[in-house]
Amino acid sequence: MKDYIPRPDLLAGRVILVTGASSGLGRVASLxxxxxxxxxxxxxxxxxxxxxxxxxxxxxxxxEPAMFPYDLAVADDRSLDTLAGTLAHHLKRLDGVLHSAHRFYSLTPLELQTLEQWQTLMRVNLIAPFALTRACLPLLRQSPDASVIFTGETHGHQPSAYWGGYAVSKSGVETLTRIWADETGSEENLRINTLIPGQVATTLRSRTHPGLAPETVASPNDLMPWYLYLMGADSRAVRGQIVECQP
Ligand SMILES: NC(=O)c1ccc[n+]([C@@H]2O[C@H](COP(=O)([O-])OP(=O)(O)OC[C@H]3O[C@@H](n4cnc5c(N)ncnc54)[C@H](OP(=O)(O)O)[C@@H]3O)[C@@H](O)[C@H]2O)c1
Structure with a gap:
């Protein structure tokens, strides 16, 4: 996939919603x-x-893009339906969603993590991506080729000490992907997958591995072949997959 060369007009005419668009992978994917x-x-x-x-x-x-300042930690069905309605009113269609926003606290033993932290982790990393996708489904179903991409995390896949509620929320994202892909398996114009970026030089990485030089890991731009491939029509046959960018 790293050698994938997208056509310049791969996404022409499409409308794509990106969460976490202000930073890191979400920002670079938006560009x-x-x-x-x-x-x-x-x-x-x-x-x-x-x-x-x-x-x-x-x-x-x-x-010209559109901006949706919105806090996923306090999302509810009503405000998400309003958001989807605003999107439909102004942009008329929706062909893809990249869920890149996330909440992370710090690497700590489970016994030091609080219920409030877990609630926020679940809300931002798992519940809001589910509920936002649900709110957007009617619009996505009108697209001839809609792609939903959730973002996973290696430790959701292979749990280890100190990743706690963050890893659990990301593990849930994989389960969510598989269930939803199964439920929509007969819908040829809608596919749902999870991307696991691996180690990437972003703000998150500087917090989880503060001592490591950013140039020792991939840059967000290095991962764009995967982000473009899964969002565009070339990946029409890829459904319900957990795709690791750096296996
Ligand atoms: N970087 C890595 O090494 C790595 C590895 C594996 C997986 N990932 C995954 O890749 C994705 C992107 O990571 P990143 O490193 O690019 O992250 P990042 O640079 O820290 O960006 C996180 C984004 O999420 C937004 N966000 C945070 N809380 C939010 C909330 N409550 N409501 C709405 N937006 C919120 C932030 O914007 P505001 O602060 O403006 O809200 C920001 O745009 C995440 O899902 C992460 O789990 C990253």
Missing amino acids: AYARHGATVALLARDEARLETVYDEIVAAGGP
């Missing part, structure tokens, strides 16, 4: 999707950082 023709709906909490990504896309000549 890549826009560069390949997509109108990107940018979602995160920090409006100023979203505006910076908006400006970057416009400055690069991409289709």
Whole structure:
């Protein structure tokens, strides 16, 4: 997959919602999707950082994006339905969702993690991606080729000490993917997969491995062949898969 070369117009005419669009992989994927023709709906909490990504896309000549400042930690069905309705009203269609937002506290033993931390981890990393996808399903089903990409984590896949509630939430994302892919298996125009980025030089990485130089791991740009492949029509046959970018 790392050698995948997407057509310049791979995502032309498509509308793609990206959560966590203000930073790291979500930001770089938003820029890549826009560069390949997509109108990107940018979602995160920090409006100023979203505006910076908006400006970057416009400055690069991409289709004008939309911004959705929104806190996934306090999401409820009503506000998510409103969000999907606003998206439908202004952008008229939805062809993909990349769930890249996440909440992480720190690497600690389970006995030091609190119920409140676990609730937020589950809400941002697992429950909100589920509920946002559910709210967007009616729009996605109208697309001729819709792709939903959840973001997993190696420790959700292979748990180890200190990753605690974060790993558990990401493990749930894999289960969610498999159940939803099974339930929508007969819908040829809708596919649901999970991407596991592996080690990438972002803010998260600097918090989990503060002593390691960022240049020793992949950059977000290195992973864009996977992000573009799974979002575009070339991956139509890929369904219900847990795809590791750096196996
Ligand atoms: N980097 C790695 O090595 C690595 C490895 C494996 C998996 N991943 C996964 O890849 C994804 C992206 O990671 P990253 O390293 O690129 O992260 P990042 O740079 O820390 O960005 C996280 C994004 O999530 C948004 N966010 C956080 N809380 C939110 C909330 N309550 N509501 C809405 N948005 C929220 C942040 O924006 P605001 O602060 O503006 O809300 C930001 O845009 C995550 O799902 C992560 O688990 C990363």
